[in-house]
Amino acid sequence: MLSQCKKDDEARVRVIINDSKGYPVPAISVYMFDASLSESSVYRPSEALHSTHTDDDGVATFLLDHIFGAGTIYRQTLLHFIVFNADNQVIGKLQLLLTDGKNADGTMVLNTDYINISSP
Numbered sequence: 001m002l003s004q005c006k007k008d009d010e011a012r013v014r015v016i017i018n019d020s021k022g023y024p025v026p027a028i029s030v031y032m033f034d035a036s037l038s039e040s041s042v043y044r045p046s047e048a049l050h051s052t053h054t055d056d057d058g059v060a061t062f063l064l065d066h067i068f069g070a071g072t073i074y075r076q077t078l079l080h081f082i083v084f085n086a087d088n089q090v091i092g093k094l095q096l097l098l099t100d101g102k103n104a105d106g107t108m109v110l111n112t113d114y115i116n117i118s119s120p
Contacts, residue, residue, distance in 0.1 A: 024058025
């Protein structure tokens with residue numbers, strides 16, 4: 001899980017969201033979940049650790065010090081990032097492993113077209 005330690009630079013995760021045709025998806029909600037959930041878990045937006053929205057380029061940025069507390073170093077922390085449609089069905093999922101407080105980036109391709117995607 002997470003271990004506390006002093007660190008000068010803020011850790012962040014960037015998740016790039018593309019539609020099924022490879023185009024960025026702006027203004028969509030992206031949810032972050034703890035890895036303790038299993039593959040068979042039912043994900044619900046209300047149970048997310050944090051959520052944010054993609055920018056105009058389809059990038060969702062999670063500033064981890066703001067979420068978990070300043071000075072936290074993330075050693076072997078696995079997080080799930082999920083996008084839901086309007087019916088709260090998972091239409092995109094990405095797992096990222098954070099190691100030694102380093103930033104992490106990943107790309108998620110949604111498995112449906114932009115229509116019916118839940119947005120803010």
